[in-house]
Amino acid sequence: MLEKIRVVLVNTSHPGNIGGAARAMKNMGLKSLVLVDPEKYPHPDANSRAAGADDVLDNARVVSTLEEALGGCSVVLGTSARDRRIPWPLVDPREAADLCLQTWQADHDAEIALVFGREYAGLTNAELQRCQYHIHIPSDPEFSSLNLATAVQVLAYEVRMTWLKETQQPTHMPEVEATGMLGAAPATHDSLELFYEHLQETLVEIDFLDPEKPRHLMARLRRIYGRSQLKKSEVNILRGILTETQKAARGEVIQRRGEHV
Amino acid sequence: MLEKIRVVLVNTSHPGNIGGAARAMKNMGLKSLVLVDPEKYPHPDANSRAAGADDVLDNARVVSTLEEALGGCSVVLGTSARDRRIPWPLVDPREAADLCLQTWQADHDAEIALVFGREYAGLTNAELQRCQYHIHIPSDPEFSSLNLATAVQVLAYEVRMTWLKETQQPTHMPEVEATGMLGAAPATHDSLELFYEHLQETLVEIDFLDPEKPRHLMARLRRIYGRSQLKKSEVNILRGILTETQKAARGEVIQRRGEHV
Numbered sequence: 001m002l003e004k005i006r007v008v009l010v011n012t013s014h015p016g017n018i019g020g021a022a023r024a025m026k027n028m029g030l031k032s033l034v035l036v037d038p039e040k041y042p043h044p045d046a047n048s049r050a051a052g053a054d055d056v057l058d059n060a061r062v063v064s065t066l067e068e069a070l071g072g073c074s075v076v077l078g079t080s081a082r083d084r085r086i087p088w089p090l091v092d093p094r095e096a097a098d099l100c101l102q103t104w105q106a107d108h109d110a111e112i113a114l115v116f117g118r119e120y121a122g123l124t125n126a127e128l129q130r131c132q133y134h135i136h137i138p139s140d141p142e143f144s145s146l147n148l149a150t151a152v153q154v155l156a157y158e159v160r161m162t163w164l165k166e167t168q169q170p171t172h173m174p175e176v177e178a179t180g181m182l183g184a185a186p187a188t189h190d191s192l193e194l195f196y197e198h199l200q201e202t203l204v205e206i207d208f209l210d211p212e213k214p215r216h217l218m219a220r221l222r223r224i225y226g227r228s229q230l231k232k233s234e235v236n237i238l239r240g241i242l243t244e245t246q247k248a249a250r251g252e253v254i255q256r257r258g259e260h261v
Numbered sequence: 262m263l264e265k266i267r268v269v270l271v272n273t274s275h276p277g278n279i280g281g282a283a284r285a286m287k288n289m290g291l292k293s294l295v296l297v298d299p300e301k302y303p304h305p306d307a308n309s310r311a312a313g314a315d316d317v318l319d320n321a322r323v324v325s326t327l328e329e330a331l332g333g334c335s336v337v338l339g340t341s342a343r344d345r346r347i348p349w350p351l352v353d354p355r356e357a358a359d360l361c362l363q364t365w366q367a368d369h370d371a372e373i374a375l376v377f378g379r380e381y382a383g384l385t386n387a388e389l390q391r392c393q394y395h396i397h398i399p400s401d402p403e404f405s406s407l408n409l410a411t412a413v414q415v416l417a418y419e420v421r422m423t424w425l426k427e428t429q430q431p432t433h434m435p436e437v438e439a440t441g442m443l444g445a446a447p448a449t450h451d452s453l454e455l456f457y458e459h460l461q462e463t464l465v466e467i468d469f470l471d472p473e474k475p476r477h478l479m480a481r482l483r484r485i486y487g488r489s490q491l492k493k494s495e496v497n498i499l500r501g502i503l504t505e506t507q508k509a510a511r512g513e514v515i516q517r518r519g520e521h522v
Contacts, residue, residue, distance in 0.1 A: 020408060020411070023407075023408060023411075024407070024408070024411055026401065026404045027398075027400040027401060027404055027405065027406075027407050027411075028400060028401065029401045049408075051406075051408070052404065053404065092422075092432035093418075094422070094432075137418070138421060138422065138425055138431075138432040139288040139289060139421075140287065140288060140289065140290040140421075143287045143288055143313065143314065144288065145288070145312075146284075146285070146288050146414070147281060147284060147285070147310075147312070147410070147414075149408070149411060150281070150284075150285055150288075150410060150411050150414040153407070153408075153411040153414055153415060154414060154415065154418050157354075157398070157415050157418075160399060160400075160401075161353075161355070161399065164399055170399075171353035171355075171399040
């Protein structure tokens with residue numbers, strides 16, 4: 001689906017924003033960029049802000065009209081910031097991403113365009129009328145105008161989130177979680193019970209727990225540790241702490257210190 | 262909830278990114294910015310990229326350590342781009358926004374921090390260990406490093422979306438939809454039936470519809486127009502087109518043209 005989505009930037013003033021948009025696209029796996037009548041392009045500011053997404057810039061198509069940019073598209077969604085008088089199907093970025101998915105599901109070859117207007121003036125009414133849907137990023141009405149590259153980022157992010165969920169790919173980094181679990185086997189029930197016994201014994205020794213009036217203390221502690229789903233290695237650490245606590249309580253550390261004085 | 266969320270930028274190199282982050286925050290209704298040991302700040306590039314979010318910059322706190330920045334926070338979420346060996350609770354931006362909401366629901370006074378690292382190196386392991394949760398923006402693993410301000414934008418956007426949904430505020434512009442409906446009353450059933458009669462009559466006249474073999478054509482057309490939920494004014498436009506079509510079919514236009522030749 002991602003390769004069917006083209007990002008169309010109309011009459012962009014600042015080449016830095018073109019580079020920022022290219023970077024945001026590549027971050028989210030989008031590749032197809034079309035520039036309609038950019039004010040300054042190519043320009044070193046675009047490459048500098050692209051920060052490595054030069055391939056997206058190199059493959060960008062530069063055209064002179066929106067009509068050319070939209071050639072072959074089945075669905076066109078245009079971002080709209082301003083209050084408009086003409087009623088039009090209006091979606092938020094998540095709904096826009098969902099429309100992209102629905103389009104792709106209905107026809108894997110359908111081309112989709114996400115259209116972004118000028119930095120200060122957005123899209124004209126004539127341009128907006130070429131879009132089947134208007135996308136509004138739900139910004140604070142008191143300060144609603146997003147930077148162009150960050151607006152591209154929000155849409156590209158929603159498209160990617162929708163795609164990852166649709167294809168049941170994790171939205172976290174899978175490698176990290178997998179790596180994290182290596183050598184981090186969960187503690188067994190038996191070893192947890194030995195830990196709780198050890199904990200209770202220690203709490204009695206340090207006079208924190210009165211066996212005559214236990215006041216549900218152990219249950220509370222079990223709840224705390226239960227929630228944290230301890231790993232084997234973590235139980236070993238906690239039991240090490242308990243052992244040292246017991247030594248201290250029994251005066252062993254203090255005695256040893258005494259020997260060194 | 263939004264006023265309880267502070268954005269913490271650690272050791273930022275480019276003041277332009279601080280301004281871009283301030284703008285993204287203000288766009289989404291966040292106000293509290295904390296800068297930990299920024300390389301260059303204050304700086305005109307910050308104000309220029311803030312594009313009107315100068316109040317966020319003016320109220321930003323500059324501190325020298327992450328510890329100071331996190332004072333009073335109940336929940337700390339840190340963005341993490343790099344593959345890490347230490348397993349840690351890892352969430353995507355939507356889950357992070359949900360954690361913010363849960364925290365606020367449990368205690369309306371709880372302070373929450375979203376922490377963003379250096380442009381090139383992110384947060385150090387020591388800094389990440391001060392965070393209860395790590396946030397990963399699910400970027401393309403081949404090109405995963407987002408611009409700092411756009412990363413702030415994605416998180417601020419998710420927080421705002423979660424907040425709007427929780428408080429049952431629309432994620433589209435409500436004014437536009439309301440304005441759009443004024444003077445755009447839906448067509449009545451009667452006027453729709455008159456339109457369909459007119460349409461059928463016209464289609465017969467132009468020899469598109471054979472009354473002997475209608476082939477469900479009118480049913481198909483009813484489905485098309487039914488889906489578009491026509492307004493009164495739109496029915497008038499369509500009937501105007503039909504009237505002109507009938508005139509053309511009857512040769513009236515051609516006759517009139519003939520008179521002018």
